[in-house]
Amino acid sequence: MPNLFIGGEWVSAAGGGLRDVSNPYDQTVIEKVDEASAEDALAAVAAAREAFDRGEWRDWTALRRADLLRRVADLLQRDRAEIARIETLDTGKTLTESGIDVDDVTAVFRYYADLAAADAGRQVDAGDPAVRSRIVHEPVGVCALITPWNYPLLQASWKVAPALAAGNTMVLKPSEVTPLSTIRMVSLLEEAGLPAGVLNLVLGAGVPVGAALVDSPDVELVSFTGGLATGRTIMRAAADTVKKVALELGGKNPNIVFADASFDAAVDYALTAVFLHAGQVCSAGTRLIVEDSLHDRFVADLAGRAERIRLGNGLDPATESGPLVSAEHRAKVEEHVAAGRAEGAVLLTGGARPSDPELRGGCFYLPTIFDDCERSMRVVQEETFGPILTVERFSAEDEAVELGNDTDYGLAGAGWTSDRARAERVAGRLRHGTVWINDFGPYLPQAEWGGFKRSGIGRELGPSGLAEYREAKHIYENTDPRPQRWFGR
Numbered sequence: 001m002p003n004l005f006i007g008g009e010w011v012s013a014a015g016g017g018l019r020d021v022s023n024p025y026d027q028t029v030i031e032k033v034d035e036a037s038a039e040d041a042l043a044a045v046a047a048a049r050e051a052f053d054r055g056e057w058r059d060w061t062a063l064r065r066a067d068l069l070r071r072v073a074d075l076l077q078r079d080r081a082e083i084a085r086i087e088t089l090d091t092g093k094t095l096t097e098s099g100i101d102v103d104d105v106t107a108v109f110r111y112y113a114d115l116a117a118a119d120a121g122r123q124v125d126a127g128d129p130a131v132r133s134r135i136v137h138e139p140v141g142v143c144a145l146i147t148p149w150n151y152p153l154l155q156a157s158w159k160v161a162p163a164l165a166a167g168n169t170m171v172l173k174p175s176e177v178t179p180l181s182t183i184r185m186v187s188l189l190e191e192a193g194l195p196a197g198v199l200n201l202v203l204g205a206g207v208p209v210g211a212a213l214v215d216s217p218d219v220e221l222v223s224f225t226g227g228l229a230t231g232r233t234i235m236r237a238a239a240d241t242v243k244k245v246a247l248e249l250g251g252k253n254p255n256i257v258f259a260d261a262s263f264d265a266a267v268d269y270a271l272t273a274v275f276l277h278a279g280q281v282c283s284a285g286t287r288l289i290v291e292d293s294l295h296d297r298f299v300a301d302l303a304g305r306a307e308r309i310r311l312g313n314g315l316d317p318a319t320e321s322g323p324l325v326s327a328e329h330r331a332k333v334e335e336h337v338a339a340g341r342a343e344g345a346v347l348l349t350g351g352a353r354p355s356d357p358e359l360r361g362g363c364f365y366l367p368t369i370f371d372d373c374e375r376s377m378r379v380v381q382e383e384t385f386g387p388i389l390t391v392e393r394f395s396a397e398d399e400a401v402e403l404g405n406d407t408d409y410g411l412a413g414a415g416w417t418s419d420r421a422r423a424e425r426v427a428g429r430l431r432h433g434t435v436w437i438n439d440f441g442p443y444l445p446q447a448e449w450g451g452f453k454r455s456g457i458g459r460e461l462g463p464s465g466l467a468e469y470r471e472a473k474h475i476y477e478n479t480d481p482r483p484q485r486w487f488g489r
């Protein structure tokens with residue numbers, strides 16, 4: 001079956017291109033999918049434009065759009081096991097994680113279903129009883145939604161659900177590395193009754209497919225999640241047509257542990273913060289900043305537990321962590337580890353591929369901990385997006401906060417302490433879009449997610465995640481117009 005979805009039809013790539021999608025556990029080819037060209041991308045934009053300007057979608061009320069989102073949520077739950085399996089095969093993450101992703105995606109569709117019709121705009125007092133003045137929300141128009149490979153379905157839902165709730169039409173382009181769960185989600189939208197052309201799917205490389213969407217004058221908004229370098233390119237390109245741009249970029253997220261923290265919980269969370277999904281998480285706690293007096297005991301415990309993490313096939317229930325997404329990505333992680341060594345970071349554990357012959361065919365890398373790190377090191381400052389933890393020390397609260405903010409990024413950070421007043425101070429001073437206190441990792445559909453500084457522009461999730469996809473229009477109605485006689489008095 002063809003995999004591009006344009007104007008309500010599943011079609012093959014115009015140029016006949018195909019791409020192998022492989023399983024990072026053993027690098028076998030799972031499926032061949034259509035590889036679009038710029039021509040397909042523009043056909044998808046034209047379909048979205050037509051649906052927005054002339055289609056029945058324009059007349060769908062917010063309540064009707066909400067019903068559709070709820071149907072999609074139900075279908076996601078109906079097919080939960082199958083979708084989770086697809087996500088695991090494509091990304092390497094464990095089946096448990098993939099199942100949680102499907103549940104989270106379902107919750108996002110339900111949340112935006114509830115929000116779609118919750119706010120019908122507002123009445124404004126114009127200071128004249130004859131005037132009716134109101135603010136209404138309208139969709140932005142045709143949106144390009146471009147997503148990465150680490151949470152393929154989740155990242156797509158954070159864009160698709162609010163964009164549909166707000167009444168936009170769109171072209172979705174998932175990462176070329178992991179397109180399979182997104183294809184499945186689009187087929188569920190079709191089954192739920194989405195009108196033709198409202199959501200179009202193109203698959204393929206960032207250039208030319210993603211770039212064609214960003215360059216198109218018919219696209220009015222680009223929402224992108226991915227790396228910083230790509231974000232910069234997209235922002236520059238979008239300037240030509242003055243598109244709205246929403247960017248969710250990377251992170252280098254501090255996890256600050258004070259000596260008075262609950263030791264067992266802090267060690268446990270420090271481990272999942274960085275090693276979940278092999279560290280391929282934008283908000284991964286890759287930068288452990290630990291108080292001097294706690295350091296030795298904390299790091300010893302952490303390293304011991306990191307060595308016992310069971311790597312393997314995500315489909316095997318005994319597996320605790322899967323592989324990296326691709327051999328190319330592992331090469332990037334290895335280069336970072338080499339840089340850390342060269343800069344003098346002390347390797348406590350990991351720093352190599354696993355020796356287990358069963359894992360040899362996959363893109364595995366051992367959970368790695370570097371101690372005695374300095375803030376100037378590349379491995380401390382640049383996003384590795386792999387299972388690499390760096391450890392720095394501090395002796396005073398101010399120093400901890402300063403280290404936590406010493407990054408170009410500002411996505412997420414955490415502080416661990418039993419002192420409530422200190423927790424408040426640290427939460428207030430950390431310059432990151434999400435701050436966890438005595439926790440690491442949770443996000444909620446109803447709470448904004450996004451970055452300070454170079455972690456991005458705008459917010460996903462929460463009411464702001466819907467606002468990204470809305471224009472505000474002021475309608476000013478004079479119910480009793482009389483000649484003004486401004487001129488010719």
Ligand code: NAD
Binds near residue numbers: 147226230249
């Ligand atoms: P990437 O930037 O390489 O690619 C992301 C997407 O952009 C892909 O679909 C790709 O095909 C497309 N793309 C590439 N070049 C393009 C161009 N010139 N024009 C238009 N589209 C283009 O990122 P990746 O390697 O897939 O994902 C990893 C990155 O994503 C990490 O840096 C990670 O931190 C970030 N990320 C951020 C968040 C967040 O919420 N902030 C979430 C997940 C991932």
